[in-house]
Each structure stands twice: as structure tokens, then as C-alpha cells.
Amino acid sequence: MTKTSITSTERRTHGLLRLARTVTVVLVALASGLAAPSAHAMTESEAGARAVISETVDEVLAVLRDKSKPTEERIRSLEQIVYGRFDLYVMSRLVLARNWKRFSEEQKKQYVEEFKQYLTNTYGNRIERYDQQEVEIVGEREEPRGDVVVKTKILGGEFEGALVDYRLRKQGSDWRVIDVVIEGISMVSNYRDQFKSIVSSGGPELLLKKLKEKNAAGMVID
């Protein structure tokens, strides 16, 4: 009884959807008259950076989709992909900003290692939340000093339409990601603010201690 009513509702929704699409074609045609899309020729840098993001997205999605492998193994594969495409050294250094100079050589080395582990734990445990989302590259822009921002959008799932920008910098002949900006929230900037308050109250030692504590607690897979 309930089942039939759901199917008939669904069928009705589908018919109406088709109508909606027809109506929309007209609406969109009207809307596009209001603003002509501005096409821009891609620079060589933009094309290079875009290709890196496009490959990375494909590889990451392939790992996320393959739910036959155990979680641990998939996290290791993701690490391989991410470590190869992200410049974690530059990221770690940008996060510390002026405080970088306050760290001794040994502390710098420790910090870069701990921060890398921290990011792996933080983002690795979110792997199980993947729910068939797709990623679309929506644009790219070369910045005045040569970095390139590649803009992407998430399709499907609970974050439908969320905008994720990747900032890339050329290191030798390779483009490497140095920041991820989700809906305007920059990872580098967010960690910078957090770490700044810690370093200024307890010096490099306190930051290293806090990172080590977090990392020792390990990864909670939810």
C-alpha cells in the first residue's frame, strides 16, 4: 500500500521533472541573455596546473569508489597520491609564517613531519563518508606572481555545489598544491591562526607538544 503510493508519487515527480526541464530551458535562455559568459584563453601555466588537479581528482575518486579494499589500504593509497601532488613542506612553512624563524633546524624537521601526520590523521578518517560525489573543474586563474588557482565544485551528496579551490605553485617542472580553499576557508590561513596563538603563548615547544599529543591519539575511523 505504502509502496504503491511512493512509486506513483515518484512517477508523477518524474513527469513533472521533464516539464521543469522544459520550463528551465526557456528560463536559462532568458538568463543567459542577461550575462554573456566570458571565455578566456588558458595560459600555459593554467593548463599545466589544471591537468595536475584533473589527474589527482581522477585518482582519488578511483580509490574512494573502490570499497572492496580495506580502509587502511585505501588510506595508504590516498597518502601516496596526495604526498606526490602536495608540497607539504611549503604548506607547513606558510602555516607558520613569521614564526618559522623561531624554530631551530631540528624543530623545523620535527614540525614538518608531525604536521604531515596530523593532516593524514585528520583527513584520512573521513574516507568512509564518501558517497558517490563527483568533482567538476570549473575554472582556473593565474595569480600575479605565477601561482595558479584551480577552481572545482562538488557534485552530489550533502555538499552539493560546494566550491573547492586548489592553489598550485611550480616547483621545478611540476605543479604542486600549496593550499586548499573550501568555500573561501583556506587551510593554510586556518591552521596559521590556530598555530599562531599556540606558538605565541608557549613557543615552538608547545606547538610540537600539542601536535604530538594529537598524533599519538591516532586516527579514529568513523
Next chain:
Amino acid sequence: MGRWGDCTRRMRLAGLAVIAAALTVGVACAPIPGPRHPSDPWERMNRGTFRFNEGLDRWVIEPVAKGMDFVLPDPVERSISRFFDNSKIPIHFGNALLQLKFESAFEDLARFVLNSTIGFAGFFDPAIEAGLEAHHEDFGQTLGYWGVPARPYLVLPVFGPSSPRDTVGLAADTFSTVYPWFIPIYASFSIGVGQRLNWRSLALDQIAAEREAALDYYVAVRNAYLSYRENLVRDQKEDVTDDEDLYYFD
């Protein structure tokens, strides 16, 4: 009638209690570590209010939201969330107009018409399938568009991260929902509570993960709020700005 009268009175009392508690916590809180953040001159008070909100969330909101999450399947919650989003489109439409974003306003209007009718009062979103995207323009953003800055940061009791600008925006949007449609203020509050709980139960995992991961959760939330709000205001201005301070060592 009398029942509603009681209800509003009780709500007013609850409101006073909340503000009093927030102030107590705010005054009693420990000195802040490190130097002041330029956008957060009221950090001492804000940290107090933030702690109060976290307590409220932990003891009241999260448990109720978990209950909801247990009872209602996620697709139902997402549907409810779409309904709330749809009911706000007239506000978004008005604010898009105030920001001279006619294309967004037009798209919002089309979304509202499609979703309110064949989307069953907004519980479904056929408009997005049809390629009509949502624009969340609120009055805080309108003020931002006309030059009012998103800072200083201000944590409101119960409502959470905000700023003087966005507090005015929230009040304006709330009252412009209430009066033209003759919705009584207490009904508007209950809708607000329902929406908040529904949103919270959809975000259970994310918030737990952020709390768990952050080294300083207060700072993480402040940075996220300010960046997010600034980004929303900046949206259609495509001027190239290289963030020197953020991305270069020199």
C-alpha cells in the same frame, strides 16, 4: 491564546537566562593566550560565550539532534532542510535585488516557483536538477556589499559566530520574514529552533570531527566564519588579488 502567551513569556525568561549565563561565563573566563587577533578585539568575552554555546550544544542541542538523527533517515532530514531553504528564498531574492545581482534574483525566483509547486512546497529540489542554482544572499551580505566590513568578530549566545554587521542582518532577515507574512514571532522562533536542530543532526559527524581535529577549536571556528562571510560578499567580484601575506615568505 493563553497557552501561546505563556509560551512567549517562558521563552523570554529562557532568553534572559541564556544571556545572563553567557555574561557570567564571559566575565569569569581565563585570560586569553597570546596576542590579540586584529579582527577579534572582544576575544575574552567571545571565548566565554563560545564556551557557553559549546556547553549548550553538548548538553542540549547535540543530544536532541542525535535523537532526531536516530529517528529520521538522512534523506528525510535533507528534505526538511530543503523545505527550510526554500522558505527563505523570498529573503534571498530581496537581498539579491538590494545587491543589484539581478541574475541571482531571477534564478532565485525561478527556483522558488519550481520548488514550491512541483517540488512539493520545497521538500524536493527539481530546480537544481534543471540547472538553477541556489544563491544565499542575506542582509548581512547586503550590508557587506555596500561596504560594511565583516569584522569585528562577535559570538552571540545560542546563535553562535557573528559580527555586529551580521547580527543586524540576522535581525532584519528575521523581521522581514515575520511581518509581511503575518507569522507570529513565536512561530518564527519555533521554526528557527526546528531548522537549527535539523541542521545540527545533519552535521553531527562533521562537527565532531572538527572539534576532535582542531588544536584550538575557538580559533578554527573564528577563522572559518570570517573567511566564509568575506568570501560570500566577494563572490561576484572577480578582481585578482594575490594574498601576499598568506602565500609568500618574504
